[in-house]
Amino acid sequence: DTGVSQNPRHKITKRGQNVTFRCDPISEHNRLYWYRQTLGQGPEFLTYFQNEAQLEKSRLLSDRFSAERPKGSFSTLEIQRTEQGDSAMYLCASSLEAPVPTGGWRETQYFGPGTRLLVL
Amino acid sequence: GQNIDQPTEMTATEGAIVQINCTYQTSGFNGLFWYQQHAGEAPTFLSYNVLDGLEEKGRFSSFLSRSKGYSYLLLKELQMKDSASYLCAVRVYAGKSTFGDGTTLTVKP
Numbered sequence: 223d224t225g226v227s228q229n230p231r232h233k234i235t236k237r238g239q240n241v242t243f244r245c246d247p248i249s250e251h252n253r254l255y256w257y258r259q260t261l262g263q264g265p266e267f268l269t270y271f272q273n274e275a276q277l278e279k280s281r282l283l284s285d286r287f288s289a290e291r292p293k294g295s296f297s298t299l300e301i302q303r304t305e306q307g308d309s310a311m312y313l314c315a316s317s318l319e320a321p322v323p324t325g326g327w328r329e330t331q332y333f334g335p336g337t338r339l340l341v342l
Numbered sequence: 343g344q345n346i347d348q349p350t351e352m353t354a355t356e357g358a359i360v361q362i363n364c365t366y367q368t369s370g371f372n373g374l375f376w377y378q379q380h381a382g383e384a385p386t387f388l389s390y391n392v393l394d395g396l397e398e399k400g401r402f403s404s405f406l407s408r409s410k411g412y413s414y415l416l417l418k419e420l421q422m423k424d425s426a427s428y429l430c431a432v433r434v435y436a437g438k439s440t441f442g443d444g445t446t447l448t449v450k451p
Contacts, residue, residue: 253437264346264429264441265385277437313384319436326392328373329433333384 224248226334228314234340235304242300243337247316254297255331256289257313265313271297304341311336344368346442348430353448354420362415362445364430372436376404376415377429379444385429389415417447425449 227246235241247254252273257265268287269279273294286304291297301308315331322328345367354360366374373392377385391397391406391413403416417424427444434440 255437255439257441262443264431264443267438267440270437272437322392324393328390328392329436330375330387330390331439332387333377336384 226314226316226332228312228334228337230337231335232338232340234342236342237306238303240300240302241304241339242298243312243314243339245297245299245314245316245334247296247314248318248332251316251318251332252294253317253319253329254291255315255317256297256299257315259311259313259336260309268299301339304339306341309339309341311338344432344434344440346430346432346440348428348442348445350443351446351448353450354417356420356422356449356451358420359416359418360420360447362417362428362430362447364413364415364442366411366413366430366432366442368432368434368440370434371408372433374404374406374413375431375433375439376402376413377431379427379429381426388428420449422449422451 229244254271256268259265269289271291286302289299313336314334317329317331319327319329347365376388379385389404396405401418406413427446429444430442431439
C-alpha cells in the first residue's frame with residue numbers, strides 16, 4: 223500500500239498523559255499536514271511541513287502540541303498533558319505540488335486513515 | 343478570517359441528481375477542492391477547480407465561480423454508496439487549506 227499511513231489507529235488515554243502519533247506520507251510527497259476533526263466538523267488545520275521545515279502552525283494549537291518531521295520523511299505529533307477536549311480524530315495528509323497543463327500549479331492532499339484519540 | 347458555508351444536510355433519491363453548494367470568503371484563493379468522507383473514515387479527493395467553469399469526472403462534476411465565491415458539486419445517477427459527507431475546501435495559499443464543516447448527504451431508495 224503506497225498511501226498515507228497513520229499509527230496508532232485508535233488511542234485511549236487518561237487525562238494528563240502524553241500521547242504521540244505517527245504519520246508516514248506518500249514517499250515522493252514533500253508536504254505534510256496535520257489536521258484535527260471532531261464530529262460534525264470539517265478538518266481543522268494544525269500544522270504543515272515542507273520537507274523537514276515546519277512552515278506554519280495554527281494559532282489554535284496550544285504549547286502542549288508539538289510536531290516534528292525529521293529528515294523530511296515521517297512525522298510525529300505529540301500532545302502533552304492531554305485534556306478531555308483533545309478527544310478527536312487526528313488526520314495526516316501529504317501532497318506534492320504539480321504543474322497544470324492550463325498553467326499554474328495544483329496540489330492535492332491525500333489523507334491517511336486518521337488516529338482517533340479518546341481522553342478519559 | 344476564513345469562512346466556508348455549506349448546507350448541513352441534504353437528502354436525495356437513488357438514481358436522481360443532487361447539487362451541493364459551497365460559498366466561501368477567504369483571504370486568498372489558490373483552488374477549491376471537494377472531498378468525500380464516509381463516517382469514521384478519512385476524506386478522499388473528488389475534484390479540484392482553480393479556474394472558472396465546470397470540471398466533469400464521471401458521475402461527479404464540480405463548478406467554480408471565483409467572482410461570486412461560489413462552487414457546487416453535482417452528483418448524477420445517485421447510488422446508495424454516495425451517502426457520505428461532502429467537504430468543500432479552499433486552498434488559501436500554499437500550505438494552508440480551510441475546510442467547510444461538510445454536507446451530509448443521505449441517499450434513499
